[in-house]
Amino acid sequence: MRLLWLSALACNGNAHALLNYPHFEEWQEDFEWLYHPLLPSTHAFVEVEEGIEGVEILIVDGTLEEGLVKNRLVYNELLARYAAEAKCIVTVGTCATFGGIFAQGGEGRSGLHFSKERRHGRFDDFWEKTVSLPGCPVQPEVLAGTLSMLRLGEPLPLDALHRPKYFYAYTVHDGCTRNEYFEYKIDEHRFGALEGCMFYEHGCQGTFTHGSCNKILWNGVHSKTRAGTPCMGCTEPDFPRETLWRTSKHMGIPARMPLGVPRRAYLSLAGIAKAFRIERFERPMMEDERG
Amino acid sequence: MIKEQHRAEKKAKRRGEIVRTALKLFAEKGFYATTIPEMARDLKMSVGNLYNYFSSKEILAQEIIREISAYLGARIREVNEAELSVREKIRRIVTIYFETARDEPEMIDFFLRVYLSNREVFHEGCEGMICVNEFVTEIMIFFDDGVASGALKNQDFFSAFGLFMGYLGGMVFLNGENILPRALEEYVDDISENIYNALKVS
Amino acid sequence: MAEVRLELIEKIEGEAQVRYFYEEERVDFAEILFVTGRGIEKILEGRDPWDALTINPRVCGICGHAHLIATVRALEDCYTDLKLSPKARKVRELTLAFELLQNHFKWFYLTILPLLDLEAPRRSVLEPSRILGEMIALLAGQYPHNSYAIPGGITCEITPVDLHGVRQRHRHLQKLFRRGVIDVDLEAFVRCDRIEAMLKREGDLPRAMQRILDRGWERLGRSCDRFIVFGHNDLFVAGKSIGTRLQKHLDLRYLRESSIEGSRARRVLYREKSYETGPLARAMLLKTPLTKEAHRRYGDSLFSRILARVCEIPRLLRYTEALIASIDLSESAWIDPGPLPEEAEGTGIVEAARGSLIHRLQIKEGKIARYRIVTPTQWNLGNGSREEPGVAQSALIGLHREDPAELVFKAFDVCSVCTTK
Numbered sequence A: 001m002r003l004l005w006l007s008a009l010a011c012n013g014n015a016h017a018l019l020n021y022p023h024f025e026e027w028q029e030d031f032e033w034l035y036h037p038l039l040p041s042t043h044a045f046v047e048v049e050e051g052i053e054g055v056e057i058l059i060v061d062g063t064l065e066e067g068l069v070k071n072r073l074v075y076n077e078l079l080a081r082y083a084a085e086a087k088c089i090v091t092v093g094t095c096a097t098f099g100g101i102f103a104q105g106g107e108g109r110s111g112l113h114f115s116k117e118r119r120h121g122r123f124d125d126f127w128e129k130t131v132s133l134p135g136c137p138v139q140p141e142v143l144a145g146t147l148s149m150l151r152l153g154e155p156l157p158l159d160a161l162h163r164p165k166y167f168y169a170y171t172v173h174d175g176c177t178r179n180e181y182f183e184y185k186i187d188e189h190r191f192g193a194l195e196g197c198m199f200y201e202h203g204c205q206g207t208f209t210h211g212s213c214n215k216i217l218w219n220g221v222h223s224k225t226r227a228g229t230p231c232m233g234c235t236e237p238d239f240p241r242e243t244l245w246r247t248s249k250h251m252g253i254p255a256r257m258p259l260g261v262p263r264r265a266y267l268s269l270a271g272i273a274k275a276f277r278i279e280r281f282e283r284p285m286m287e288d289e290r291g
Numbered sequence B: 001m002i003k004e005q006h007r008a009e010k011k012a013k014r015r016g017e018i019v020r021t022a023l024k025l026f027a028e029k030g031f032y033a034t035t036i037p038e039m040a041r042d043l044k045m046s047v048g049n050l051y052n053y054f055s056s057k058e059i060l061a062q063e064i065i066r067e068i069s070a071y072l073g074a075r076i077r078e079v080n081e082a083e084l085s086v087r088e089k090i091r092r093i094v095t096i097y098f099e100t101a102r103d104e105p106e107m108i109d110f111f112l113r114v115y116l117s118n119r120e121v122f123h124e125g126c127e128g129m130i131c132v133n134e135f136v137t138e139i140m141i142f143f144d145d146g147v148a149s150g151a152l153k154n155q156d157f158f159s160a161f162g163l164f165m166g167y168l169g170g171m172v173f174l175n176g177e178n179i180l181p182r183a184l185e186e187y188v189d190d191i192s193e194n195i196y197n198a199l200k201v202s
Numbered sequence C: 001m002a003e004v005r006l007e008l009i010e011k012i013e014g015e016a017q018v019r020y021f022y023e024e025e026r027v028d029f030a031e032i033l034f035v036t037g038r039g040i041e042k043i044l045e046g047r048d049p050w051d052a053l054t055i056n057p058r059v060c061g062i063c064g065h066a067h068l069i070a071t072v073r074a075l076e077d078c079y080t081d082l083k084l085s086p087k088a089r090k091v092r093e094l095t096l097a098f099e100l101l102q103n104h105f106k107w108f109y110l111t112i113l114p115l116l117d118l119e120a121p122r123r124s125v126l127e128p129s130r131i132l133g134e135m136i137a138l139l140a141g142q143y144p145h146n147s148y149a150i151p152g153g154i155t156c157e158i159t160p161v162d163l164h165g166v167r168q169r170h171r172h173l174q175k176l177f178r179r180g181v182i183d184v185d186l187e188a189f190v191r192c193d194r195i196e197a198m199l200k201r202e203g204d205l206p207r208a209m210q211r212i213l214d215r216g217w218e219r220l221g222r223s224c225d226r227f228i229v230f231g232h233n234d235l236f237v238a239g240k241s242i243g244t245r246l247q248k249h250l251d252l253r254y255l256r257e258s259s260i261e262g263s264r265a266r267r268v269l270y271r272e273k274s275y276e277t278g279p280l281a282r283a284m285l286l287k288t289p290l291t292k293e294a295h296r297r298y299g300d301s302l303f304s305r306i307l308a309r310v311c312e313i314p315r316l317l318r319y320t321e322a323l324i325a326s327i328d329l330s331e332s333a334w335i336d337p338g339p340l341p342e343e344a345e346g347t348g349i350v351e352a353a354r355g356s357l358i359h360r361l362q363i364k365e366g367k368i369a370r371y372r373i374v375t376p377t378q379w380n381l382g383n384g385s386r387e388e389p390g391v392a393q394s395a396l397i398g399l400h401r402e403d404p405a406e407l408v409f410k411a412f413d414v415c416s417v418c419t420t421k
């Protein structure tokens, strides 16, 4: 299957992350890079500008900017040309999907279809054939897996923002090793510790962020939240929010609730959970259970 | 079928009567001075039968506080769900509290004289705020909405909670001691205004 | 008759344009232009200072970790009495060094070898890159784009199990280096000072260097012969060197940034002069034997530049091995430094893969009032005038039409996204 990877305003993190895909070499045998920002490709960028044939999947990376010129041509026009031809379009990363960080750095910047959660409509003709893979960067397993499924024509159920459910129906909270501290509402958390949950004080967005970070695991071994770093919500339309390392609260009550959980239900459960002092959660994990 | 339903209904009714009688006695005489035989006498039932409903005085007291919390919680929830300004919501909550003190004085008495004074009774089974969860949850939601809408100052929950509830409890206490020159309802406007001023964004 | 040609240079973490001015058959002048920019510094203004820990790694997909470490150092510099445990300091050094290693492998295999018409199996780059990513992730949560370094230490507790995973991969990596890059004993290689001895070994490095010699390119790409290194640790020393004349003292007040017409990059000068930064500069300051010898023979040419960079790999491998062995896990991972001051200024300096990276910030009323980043590529690729050309510019000027201009250019390892931020 022939892939054309075009980057607008990007950091190249999605491309580099993909190289870490454990089976990259074998996986790549099924694909041909018509153009890729790092890897050897069939065409040079200048040729892409002149016009190339046979694009099957268009991969859009980076924040779009009105009037942006990478070399000779207006980038958005280049994009529209290949988007019309491609069977399918995949927006990789939060920048290409929702605008992301760089959308905040200048005028006229957005994702392919979205400005944050709002559909801006400029590329509406291509909406039906677009798959959204947000993430900053997108996990390599998500990108490689999606492309393979598209190639094989396997069903790929999408949610309302066109994210494949297989990867984005989970929250980052699913599978975090700090879950028990969340369940029992232990709100103390200190950095540099194995214990504690970062929902209450340190801005963890895991419970309302769509993604497989704690299911697939990053680099196959770990994740931010497991490593004591709060989830910054990098797959979400409003990434990056302000004051990322502190939980915003109203009179001590977290301003954002876990995905789909009514506040009343959350607060009732929290009240009950908080009533109990559970000894195990008050001592270091590595200490003996008794004595 | 119908018979069974009938029996369950009857049982629930009886249960309600027990709670009401116990509430009255507890509120009047305090937790320790009230005895199960005394309750049974008032209810015209045997002590043994009463124990079929509640296996101890503590459990009965816990049931009572849960019901009071549910009662107040449900009424405050109506306020929370109404389209009202924060100021107006405060007025409604104060009104609810004072109305309850007037119409169901035992509830507030029980809350102040038993629940808050005999904490040992509630240690097992009513840890933390479990038994008043519904009430506290609604107060939390009220605060949360207030801060989110920009009307209330973002501060520590307990500072705000103490200010609000302590004030109302104090007024009911003064009223109960017949110290207040005017009827409790007549204080609603002033008190609501004071609470609002103390909690609003400066 | 003068002729002007505009060329697009791609696959450099973005693109750049070079406008060559030919006089006869030679490059008479060249301008390096970066046409897109993202405005990271502006995005940071007005934000909570800690947000920089999240935003800044996203400056760059290949050296983002260096940006994180520079950020945390700049934030820590805002405190007057911040404590950092040796463990936290060492773990940070480790993850940073792992990124350097990964970048070196990627650059050598993905950028340099193809320009020398040499092929190597794809896994020569994929395997070390992936393993190094895992090593960083084991300590920092993920790679790329983690934010595990925070004022006072690191966010995570490291267990012996994590460290064990790092150690095993380190052994694997050493094996890959010897199997692919050059088959030598690391210890001995670091002390080796004979180019011929290196060329005789098996591996992609000797193949590449031999190819450069065979094509007679070893003296191409010579530039200003001035080197600068701002970061220092147990591996690198700071200072500047003009040719081989060394001066250890540097003062950031002499650093000057200026904008370049037609380009989104800003140029940086030290005492009004351009300096080369990066592995060659680091090697020149350390006087590492093999690079010193290359420089003696061929000057600051692409030969020396490429060799210096690849030769940093074994040094980094030994450095990280010693670091791992010296970590005392019983120390705290994080020591609470208290809140950041409401008004402060801080500077964070890091030796990144491509050279010195400097972050400077100013906090006012608890928010970021100003944030400035000076990247290595700005030193090396910044445009100058005909009188005072930039480093890469000088290297391009004088090249013959037939010379490998792209190789000369890419030997600096251009990172377009970092240059314009």
Ligand code: SF4
Pocket: A172, A173, A174, A176, A177, A178, A179, A180, A182, A196, A197, A198, A199, A204, A205, A206, A207, A225, A231
């Ligand atoms: S740290 Fe975040 S992801 Fe982990 S349990 Fe807490 S809320 Fe969930």
Ligand code: SF4
Pocket: A135, A136, A137, A172, A209, A210, A211, A213, A223, A224, A225, A230, A231, A232, A233, A234, A235
């Ligand atoms: S844990 Fe959160 S911030 Fe980190 S990569 Fe996953 S979604 Fe993004």
